[in-house]
Amino acid sequence: MELVFALAIGALTAGGVYLLLRARTFPVVLGLTMLSYGVNLFLFASGRLATGSQPVLGTAAQYADPLPQALVLTAIVIGFAMTAFVVVLSLRNLADHGNDHVDGDPKKRTPASKHARERRPL
């Protein structure tokens, strides 16, 4: 289980970092989301992995550490809010500059915005 868990965190983080370094806002938002998944799993694992045990004393022979679960819950809620915000911000960026480049560079138009420009009545 440890190996699968570690590989999952590694894959999510690597994918997240790769997507973060892209030049378009959509992959960047996806990358941030993947990165936060990886981080949440990592934070969850900081209380050690245990199967069949509950975070309640006296209900099982072994109990799971409840604190990382609380931390992860907080991190998930915050991460969710932040993702919502960054999506809205990317849309605003798209609306302001007519393309979804992270630098808002008008010289590098996406095919979609080119298409939109051609269709615009003169």
Added chain:
Amino acid sequence: MTHWLLAPILIPLLGAILQIFVGYAPMPLRRVLAIITSVLTLAAAIVLLNLAGDDTYRVYAMGNWQPPFGIVMVLDRLAAMMLVLTASLALLCHLFSIGGADEGTRQFHSLFLFQLMGLNIAFLTGDLFNLFVAFEILLIASYGLLMHGSGSTRSTPGLHYVVLNLVGSSLFLISVGMIYSVTGTLNMADLAVKVPQVSGDQRFLVEAGGMLLLVVFALKAAVLPLTFWLPRAYASATAPVAAFFAIMTKVGIYGIIRVYPLVFGANAGEMANLGMNWLFPLALATLIMGVIGAMGAQTLRTLVTWQLVISVGTLLAPIALGSQKGLAAALFYLLSTTWTVGGLFLLIELVRSQRGSASDKIVMAPQIRHRTLLSSLFFFGAVSAAGLPPLSGFFGKVMILQSTTSGVEMAWLWGTVLTGSFFTLIAYSRAGSVVFWRNIEGKIENSTPVTPLLAISTGALIGMSVLMVALAGPISAYTNATAVQLLDTRGYIQTLQAPMVEEGS
């Protein structure tokens, strides 16, 4: 347990919630309520400053959970000083904002107060994860404030700022997880007990966590490899927001001062002074980068944003060296530079409003109205920022220089700070003489008048450096005592034994 500890958090929280409900009320009512909240926050901070003056730690255990199991708020001299600094800066920026900058969105005042609350939580908390939560609160409010205002120039720098800080938050969580996985605690006092006991291979996990945490704080403080987000983000914000953001880089510095001497300080065994040997050269490099940026600035606003970077470098160099004198000097300079830079941001907005299409570009333009007032304010601000006598920036820098007395560090610190100050002075003189003195023929249309409110709030922030000289004795006594308190970690560890409220009492 004194309940006053929660006042600087609850007052802005309630004020901000109230602002949401009165969002459609007439503007004067909203403004009055907002300013009352800011004034009350400042009053609460001053009460706490008086409480903290007796060198004892005051603990507020949330929900009466005995630390290290629950979240604690800890008040000491450093926290009280940061609270007063933040609340005074916030009040003056808030006063400036009701001069018209708050009209862009209905949410301005609630965002502003939420940010104030996030800052206050960050300064009061005694728990590493709670510090993360505080960072998120102040960041999400700052995202909103940064985007506040009209025009499309803000969305791209805003996006960069948000994405970068989200990555920073992920790193924060990773480092918190690493530290927790070994020590089993996130209470700072408990960490100070547990970290020196870590041995064997586990030490590397905690070390990696500690270094990652330093990266997070360095990102907030804009230390050199992570500094380039700052100028564009700050240059696009509205004036009161940019001025209030002068405290944002100081939050990163506060994190370093709070966590490193306590958890990874001299008593931390094999992990003593973790990362500080990296921080010193990086701090000096940040200073140099800031000076280069200031020399190349095309607008007054960019010049002042680079001044922020310069002050971060100047502050972190003595902190990295870790001596008590250095820490005290850094705290003194922190007060001085935050007020001055905040004041300069406000002043530049006033200058900009007088210059029509020349805006705040460092170019020749017709003579502005209120030239005597604005140029003398700029003169005072620049003198304090560059560190010339007789204003407080000079005393801060002298104290920083005096804190090292020998060795290679002294040579590097003296050389960099003095050369840096010289070139900063050149940058300010060039900017000031071009903008205020070299006038061309003509008349500026549509300049908005400088109202007394705007002038007073700007003047008060810049005038803080004069006040700091007048009160230099008490203030430096306070920062000295703060440094002593910070380096003696036994007192902070004692907060673990804080008595709880008994049942039925």
